Amino acid sequence: MKKITQSLFILSIILTGAIAAGVVFKKPDQALKEGFKDAGIEIKNVLLDDGQIKKIEDLSKIKIEDKLVSFYIAKSGGSVKGYAYIDTHLVRTKSETAIYFISAVGEIDNIIILSFGDMPTEKWLALFAGKALGKDALRLRQDIPNMTGATMTAKAIIDGARKALALWKVLFGEKK
Numbered sequence: 001m002k003k004i005t006q007s008l009f010i011l012s013i014i015l016t017g018a019i020a021a022g023v024v025f026k027k028p029d030q031a032l033k034e035g036f037k038d039a040g041i042e043i044k045n046v047l048l049d050d051g052q053i054k055k056i057e058d059l060s061k062i063k064i065e066d067k068l069v070s071f072y073i074a075k076s077g078g079s080v081k082g083y084a085y086i087d088t089h090l091v092r093t094k095s096e097t098a099i100y101f102i103s104a105v106g107e108i109d110n111i112i113i114l115s116f117g118d119m120p121t122e123k124w125l126a127l128f129a130g131k132a133l134g135k136d137a138l139r140l141r142q143d144i145p146n147m148t149g150a151t152m153t154a155k156a157i158i159d160g161a162r163k164a165l166a167l168w169k170v171l172f173g174e175k176k
Contacts, residue, residue: 028086028099031112035101036074039081044071052170059133060166062159069167080104083172085164091116091156098157100164106173107132108161116153125157133165
């Protein structure tokens, strides 16, 4: 538990710059507790190698800038219940930070926006539930409808979902 607290503290320092530019809706530790009710949470930091980066970029169609990624793994009764990945990206000139919850089988369970200038509706975010790479391409206006007046925000969240799912597939899904 001490390791989780320390890692969340470090994450909060890293996210301070991103959060300062927008409105904070939830703190990472609060969102993780909500998303992983009644489960222990482990943090897995991974240094991606060039081969993994290429696979992730091929799957997601997103350029991977950071070689170091962190996943939160929820476990209960000795088995994995789900994963979470926190992503910060730019939408126009504003930073947006979102947490992507992924099921044990590699589908989006939930997305929570932690900070941004504008908040997508819960109804729109719920459209991601059950989406996975392979069966869904996660394309704006095809697999997920656009948000009126927020095309760039919608695209950024969809891109983040593809990135999170590709990271999950390469790091955890290919081992199954």
